[in-house]
Amino acid sequence: MLQRSVRNLNNVPLLSATVRISTLQPADSPRFGGVDSEHAEMLAEVDADLPPILVRRATMRVVDGMHRLRAAQLRGQETIAVQFFDGNEEEAFLLAVQSNIAHGLPLKIAERRSAASRIIRARPDMSDRSIALVVGLAAKTVASVRRSSDDAPSSDVRLGRDGRVRPVNPAEGRRIAGKLFTDQPHASVSKIARAAGVSVGTARDVRERILRGDDPILPRHRPRSPDLVRAGRREAALRLRASEMVDHNSILENLRRDPALRYSESGRSVLRWLTMRAISNSDWSEILDDIPPHCAIVVARIARSTAVVWTEFAGALDQRVQACSA
Numbered sequence: 444m445l446q447r448s449v450r451n452l453n454n455v456p457l458l459s460a461t462v463r464i465s466t467l468q469p470a471d472s473p474r475f476g477g478v479d480s481e482h483a484e485m486l487a488e489v490d491a492d493l494p495p496i497l498v499r500r501a502t503m504r505v506v507d508g509m510h511r512l513r514a515a516q517l518r519g520q521e522t523i524a525v526q527f528f529d530g531n532e533e534e535a536f537l538l539a540v541q542s543n544i545a546h547g548l549p550l551k552i553a554e555r556r557s558a559a560s561r562i563i564r565a566r567p568d569m570s571d572r573s574i575a576l577v578v579g580l581a582a583k584t585v586a587s588v589r590r591s592s593d594d595a596p597s598s599d600v601r602l603g604r605d606g607r608v609r610p611v612n613p614a615e616g617r618r619i620a621g622k623l624f625t626d627q628p629h630a631s632v633s634k635i636a637r638a639a640g641v642s643v644g645t646a647r648d649v650r651e652r653i654l655r656g657d658d659p660i661l662p663r664h665r666p667r668s669p670d671l672v673r674a675g676r677r678e679a680a681l682r683l684r685a686s687e688m689v690d691h692n693s694i695l696e697n698l699r700r701d702p703a704l705r706y707s708e709s710g711r712s713v714l715r716w717l718t719m720r721a722i723s724n725s726d727w728s729e730i731l732d733d734i735p736p737h738c739a740i741v742v743a744r745i746a747r748s749t750a751v752v753w754t755e756f757a758g759a760l761d762q763r764v765q766a767c768s769a
Contacts, residue, residue, distance in 0.1 A: 458527045459495060464515060467498065467523075470505040471532075473540045473550060473558040478513050482548050486514035495524040497542065499535045506535045507542035533565055537577050544579035555580050559588045614660045616641040620649040621659035691721040 486493060493515070496508025505512060506528055515523045528535060540558045543550045550558070555578045562574050563585075571585040578585070620639035623630065636646035649659040695718060704710030734742055 458500075460525055460527060461522050462498070462503075462525050464512065464521060464523050466503055467512065467525075468502060468504040470507070470509045470539060471536055472509060473536070473543060473554055473561075475551075475554055475557070478509050479548060480513075483510045483513035484517065486510055487517040489514075492524075495526045497528055497538070498525045499532075500527040500529055502532075504535070506539050510548060536565075537562065541577045550579070552580075556584070556588055559585050560592050563589050563592050617645065617649050617660045620646050621653055624650050624653055624659075695721065 493511045494508075496511050497506040498504065498508075499506050508525075512523060528538065530538065536558075540550070540555075540562075544555065559574050559578045559580060562569065562577065566574075571582045571589065574580075575582040575585045616639050620635050620641055623635045623638055627635070632646045632650060633643055635650075636643045639646065641649075652659045695714070698704055698717070699714055701710075704714055
């Protein structure tokens with residue numbers, strides 16, 4: 444039943460019948476304003492039989508077709524053709540939304556987002572793509588609605604359009620698969636994949652990593668400390684500036700010829716300071732292998748810290764140049 448509500452609601456067998464209009468209950472409609480009188484009047488003027496409306500048999504509540512029902516009442520009909528739906532209330536709402544994006548008077552974007560929010564609260568395990576298929580929105584829009592739904596319950600898994608349940612966090616699926624392989628070393632890859640909610644390819648990769656003695660969780664899925672995150676950002680910023688790498692020796696030689704620096708004590712102090720602290724790729728590549736492994740982390744920390752200071756220094760100089768040019 445769970446998979447059917449995601450994948451195939453519009454193709455479930457429906458029993459046709461004719462019922463008295465007085466026995467029907469109004470729809471749990473995703474529309475904000477209920478029945479559009481103008482649209483119902485237009486349908487009432489159509490000189491042909493309208494398609495059957497969809498009704499949940501257990502409650503006799505209309506699932507889809509309130510405009511057709513109102514048109515039948517305007518025509519003075521006492522009965523109406525229906526198709527019975529035997530799903531639960533949750534499935535009935537999903538079908539109501541899905542039906543109202545496919546024909547008739549389409550749902551507005553705001554109504555679709557509201558419906559997506561309601562589905563997320565009722566079925567947090569449904570994937571964004573599955574909900575998007577129901578409400579007629581992009582998956583990224585559904586993801587945005589999910590993020591903004593503060594009262595929505597959380598779920599560690601997602602039910603996809605193919606009916607398979609997968610963990611939200613890839614690392615969690617790999618962790619479960621790794622534990623299962625450890626506890627059941629002779630189990631088949633497909634069995635572990637089903638139990639962990641991962642693909643067969645992922646389960647096979649986890650097994651191979653365990654056999655090699657590696658961590659089954661990929662590096663990009665492992666939690667990172669705040670210090671590492673900040674360091675990564677600094678390194679990314681420095682990589683972006685790689686195109687600005689220059690020949691320090693040539694620049695320093697030109698600076699030494701500059702009279703503003705060469706013939707003043709403060710200028711010569713600046714030149715000495717730059718000479719002692721400037722470093723190029725060729726400089727550090729020569730000493731890289733000479734740094735003992737147990738000192739590498741500390742030296743790397745100094746290098747990162749120095750890089751940040753140099754970046755701030757360069758920014759201050761840029762601001763000074765802009766101020767002088769203004």
